[in-house]
Amino acid sequence: MPQVTTSTRSVRVQDATIELSWAGVTDTGRRREVNQDAVLTSFPLFVVADGMGGHIGGEIASASTVERLRAMVDDGTVTPKAIEKALVRAVKDILSHPEATDEGTGTTLTGLFLDTSQNPPHWVTLNIGDSRVYLLRDGDLVQITTDHSVVQELVAAGRLSPEEAESHPYGNVITRAVGPTESVKPDYVRLDVVSGDRFVICSDGLTKELTDYGIRHFLDENPDPAHAVEAMLDAALENGGRDNVTIVVLDVRRVAD
Template sequence: MPDPTTHSRIVDVPSGAIELRWAAATDTGRRRDSNQDALLADYPLFIVADGMGGHIGGEIASASAVERLSAVAARGSVTPEDIEDALERAVGDIADHPETTDDGTGTTVTGVYLDLSDAEPHWTTLNIGDSRVYLLRDEAIAQVTTDHSVVQELVAAGRLSPEEAEQHPYGNVITRAVGPSDGVTPDYVRLDVVDGDRFVICSDGLTKELTDYGILHFALENDDPAAAVSAMMQAALENGGRDNVTIVVLNSRVVEEAEAGAESADVAETTEPRAPSTDTD
């Protein structure tokens, strides 16, 4: 796995500015022959896609979704209509490949974007499938997205406990995906912008190997996004690396108007990778 790099950007908002810092990485893992995950980490949109449906089909599905969403990010603003239009185009791309005709072909699409369309900025998460967005706030972690999976439906119905769900034989069976036989409307969650918020966006290759507490631990131990990504990835691989692992860590800081005046909103910086802390004591 190449060392992830932390990127940064200052974004102007009516009350001042928001400083964003992020890093991302993907790894095949220890037991898979290929990597069917894909990612997008490009302001204002941060996405993880986990493909499925055979050796080639899954790679095509996730890559198609990310390619179409990259075009949305390049415009500098994002709306749900943009997301859904891009995913519909991705479905067409997937169907154009004869290798992806299997009914099981598709991809998860999960992520977050910064929405500046209203008077006050806010975050919007989106989700199709069982990749996840976590919010870290006040040194606590919360899963924002809801898995579209068989075991999650059983948990919601009270037929399984969360602990039982982790070991269930249908743990990998999802109920919604972006693919030729599925819809392309994500679930959305709107969140206020709060100073110090951090997001972890990941495929289930991470959550199979790390508990929510483990993700929180490595995030708190590593403030720099690149170091946090490296620490989580290393732990996931050491714990088995049973699937492809993809991680995006996004940090935000609200900058007051006076401080923001000294910064340029168009600046995009790259910092050198940092060595992660993996101390678990």
């Protein structure tokens, strides 16, 4: 088990202080030889990328995407426009490795960032693929992002129930990714900053092994983000660990003046 610690950050806004605490982990799992997931927890951006492709193509795709986003954060500007420019650069990085890039190479990307450029500040989630952002608010766990997958399209069309989707043979087939032949514009969702919110950002290596009920259980049982991340990873591995597993838990507390 990788060493997991909780990081904290206080952000001063006009009439309050936003206190954030978070932890993240990525693990190869029990069936794969290589970890093609990548994670970035660098305030104000928190993202997970799940690479795919033969040889080391998926590893290159996810790592290139995260490194381009890390450079964007270091430059001090995190906006949808800056994210999309970073993803264009990531695609060029992926294409610069033709020996490891085939038709199926690419990566999912999901996460969120805190936008303090407006008053009041707000969260912006971003998503390409089938990694997910969940929000636990007032006791309810909700999936904020919408999967870009064949199965989700069948569910949306009423041709498949959510229960049938869980075991569908096309469950791993996604319809959008950051890759050589794909659009690099994510879907965005804007959310208010609410004290007590808990976010989970994860690759499908977690959701293959844990139901939404299971995710909520481990959040309820573990107030500290590092402990919650460790508990979910342990459960995912115990349930089979069929894929790489990456998890970020981010807690929000707003303190008014």
